[in-house]
Amino acid sequence: MTIGTQAFAFVRELVRAESAIVLETGKEYLVESRLVPLARAAGHPDVDAYVADLSKRRTPAALKQVVEALTTNETSWFRDSDPFTALRQSVFPALAKTRSNRTIRIWAGACSSGQEPYSIVMTALDTPELAGWRVEVVATDLSDEMLDRARKGEYSQLEVNRGLPATTMVRHFERSGLSWRINQSIRDRVEFRHLNLTRPLPPMGRFDVVFLRNVLIYFDLPTKRDVLKRVRQVMAPDGHLFLGAAEMTMGVDDAWERVPAGRSSVYRIREEQRTCVP
Amino acid sequence: MRAVIVDDSRAMRRIVGRILGDAGYEISEAGDGLEALAVLEGLESPPELACVDWNMPVMDGLTFITEVRKRPEWRSITLMMVTTESEQDRIVRALAAGAHEYLIKPFTGEAMLEKLDLLGLLPTSTGV
C-alpha cells in the first residue's frame, strides 16, 4: 500500500515549509515508511487516515513530529551494505596500489550521529591491503548536536541493532549501561567538524574517497550542482565519490562518470575534467 | 524461503512472523527448543532461517543451537538469536555455539530486515 496523492502533497508542502527540503514525486515510499509508526501510535489504520486527520487538526507538536520523521537521517551501520563491500573489495585495494605515503583520507559529508564514518573506519580495518596504513576520516555535519553525539560514539541498543553484524559489534563496541560505546581506537581515527554543504568549503585538504549519500536528494538542482562542484575541488583527481542509491550526477554535474564497483557504483571525475581541477 | 520462529512468547512469535511473512517467508513456530527440534524433524527439507529466543522453558535457545549444529543435514540453516540477553559475553557464546547473527530485543522491523540483508536472506525488496 502506498500513500495517496493528497496525503503525499500535504506532507510534501509541510516538509518544504518547515525545512526547505523537497520531497520529489517518487519519494512516496519514504513518506509511507517513516510515517507508519506515527500513524500507528496515533491509532490510525494507515498513513492516509493519519495524514487526513493531521491536516484537519494541525496540532503543532504532531506536525513537528512528521517533519522530524522525514528529515532525520537514517542511522544504520554499513548502511545499504553494498558501498562498504565495494570499499573493501575494490576502492581500498586500488588506492593501496597508488598511494605511496600509505595514507588514505576520506570525507563523510553528512555524518549525522556518526554511524557512517565509524563504519568506514571498521571497513578499513577489515581490508587486508590497508594493514599498517594511516586512514583519516573527516566527518562533517550541519548539526552541532549530531556532531556532539557522534564524537561520544555512544549508541542505544536500538541503534546497535541496525545493520551492525554481531561479530563486528562484539569486536569494536563495549557495553556502557543501557548503551554501547564504540572503542577509542576507532573514535581516534575520525575528526568531526561542523560544515554547511551549501556554502563554500573551508580548507580541508585532499580526499581519496568522499561519502555524500542521501544528501543531494534534499537539495534543489542548482544547490546539487554547486555541492558536486565543491566536492571536485577537494577530491584527488583519481578519487572516488559515493552517492545514495537514488542519486546521480547525470544532468546535474557532467564532470562525473558513473563506474561500477561490485554491486554498487561510484562516481569519478572524468579523465578530461581532471586537469581542470586546480 | 522458510523460517522457524522459536520463542516462548506467542506475541513475539506473531511480531517476528509478521515481519518475516511480509518479507516473503513461510513460517513455522515453536514455543521452546525441544518443540523446535521436532518441527525441524517434521519438515521435508530444512528451512533457510531459524530465529531463536534464548530464555525459554524445556530447552533454551543456546542448547537448541548446539543441537542443530550437531546435525549435518541441518548445516544449511542460518541461525539468528533474537533475544533480550544482551551482554557481550552472551553474544560471544551464542556465536561460538554456531549462531550466525544476533538481534537484541527490543528491535524494530527495519533492524530485523537489515540483519536478514547482512545474511543474504532478504528474498523481496521491501522498498524501505
Add this chain to the structure above:
Amino acid sequence: MTSASAPDEALVLAAIEQVWGSMLYASAEPWPADRPAEFESGLQAQIELRGEWNGRLVLTCDSEVATQIAGAMLGVGPDEGLEQPDVHDAVGEVLNVVGGSVKGALPGTSALGLPGVSEVTAVPSRGESFVVSWGDAPVYVQIVPDAA
C-alpha cells in the same frame, strides 16, 4: 550483594522508555507524585534477576491498560478482541525485554527468569513503587530485592 549492582529507578525507567518507544510506539513519562493513580482490578507481571543482585521487577497496571499494551505491541485495534492469554503473554514479554535490558546494564547480574503474569485486585503502595505513564494511565513499577 553490593549496592552498585542493584537496579535503580533511573535505569529501570530508561529501559522502560526504550521498550515503550521501540515495541509499543509510545512514550513513558514519570507519573507526578501528587497525581492520583488508582485502578480497580489489574494485571501484574514479574520477572526475576539473579546474580550479585537478587530480586525481581514487578509491573502492575489496569486490565484495560494491559489490553492496550498488548494491542500496541501486536498492532491490533481495541475492537479486534484480544483474548486474555494473549494479553498476559504480551505484557509478560514486554517486562521480559525490560528485564533483559536492565540485566545487560548491570555488571554481575547473570540470569533472567521467565516472566510470570497474574490478575490482581490491589494497587501496589506508592511508597514502594514508582509510577510511569502509559498514555493517560498509570503503570506501577517495583524493584523488589529478595528478603534478606
